[in-house]
Amino acid sequence: xxxxxxxxxxxxxxxxxxxxxxxxxxxxxxxxxxxxxxxxxxxxxxxxxxxxxxxxxxxxxxxxxxxxxxxxxxxxxxxxxxxxxxxxxxxxxxxxxxxxxxxxxxxxxxxxxxxx
Amino acid sequence: xxxxxxxxxxxxxxxxxxxxxxxxxxxxxxxxxxxxxxxxxxxxxxxxxxxxxxxxxxxxxxxxxxxxxxxxxxxxxxxxxxxxxxxxxxxxxxxxxxxxxxxxxxxxxxxxxxxx
Numbered sequence: 149x150x151x152x153x154x155x156x157x158x159x160x161x162x163x164x165x166x167x168x169x170x171x172x173x174x175x176x177x178x179x180x181x182x183x184x185x186x187x188x189x190x191x192x193x194x195x196x197x198x199x200x201x202x203x204x205x206x207x208x209x210x211x212x213x214x215x216x217x218x219x220x221x222x223x224x225x226x227x228x229x230x231x232x233x234x235x236x237x238x239x240x241x242x243x244x245x246x247x248x249x250x251x252x253x254x255x256x257x258x259x260x261x262x263x264x
Numbered sequence: 265x266x267x268x269x270x271x272x273x274x275x276x277x278x279x280x281x282x283x284x285x286x287x288x289x290x291x292x293x294x295x296x297x298x299x300x301x302x303x304x305x306x307x308x309x310x311x312x313x314x315x316x317x318x319x320x321x322x323x324x325x326x327x328x329x330x331x332x333x334x335x336x337x338x339x340x341x342x343x344x345x346x347x348x349x350x351x352x353x354x355x356x357x358x359x360x361x362x363x364x365x366x367x368x369x370x371x372x373x374x375x376x377x378x379x380x
Contacts, residue, residue, distance in 0.1 A: 202329070202332060202333065202338045203329075203333060206325075206326070206329040209322075209325065209341075209343065210322070210326065213318070213319075213322040213343070216318060217318065217319060222318045222344070222345040223344075224342065224343070224344045225325075225341075225342070225343040225344075226340065226341070226342050226343075227325065227329070227340070227341040227342075227343065228338070228339075228340045228341075229338040229355075239345075
């Protein structure tokens with residue numbers, strides 16, 4: 149568990165700042181299993197979680213979905229037999245906000261069955 | 265509802281035949297809202313379902329997941345705020361089997377709240 153899991157998402161406005169390069173470098177160290185991907189010019193955080201079957205993958209999708217609803221910040225969840233790909237970014241600012249790192253850390257906590 | 269929803273998936277072996285062009289042309293007429301996509305040389309059936317929020321998208325993912333478990337054939341489900349993209353193909357034959365058209369029709373039935 150990282151310190152990020154202790155934070156809560158703040159409301160993200162369209163004029164909120166994206167994380168700076170220095171902030172990104174510091175924050176990504178706290179979620180070392182996540183990759184930064186750029187799609188259509190939008191920076192995103194992504195991690196693939198593996199499972200032994202479809203049912204356990206779908207159960208994880210549900211747990212991450214419940215977390216998303218609780219925090220009011222929603223990911224892309226790609227559920228397949230044996231895996232879930234979780235992608236976080238902030239639609240309003242078309243990039244990464246501190247919220248996304250908080251949610252990535254909390255997703256790891258959900259995967260580890262810790263209380264996020 | 266189409267006749268396909270009355271069928272059940274048969275076990276798909278690696279040497280099972282893919283649907284022929286003629287079969288595909290006939291089957292796709294029964295699921296007119298689905299598109300045929302080709303990714304990495306693999307033909308797939310895909311449809312985007314829209315929802316007014318994340319919770320309803322996730323609830324649909326769950327219902328399609330339950331259908332998949334019941335039939336023993338599993339899709340890719342991309343869940344986001346406001347939409348779920350459902351993709352069916354048969355991994356073992358790297359293409360489309362009649363099963364995929366059955367599951368696409370049953371997914372439509374789930375979306376329409378009909379009993380598949």
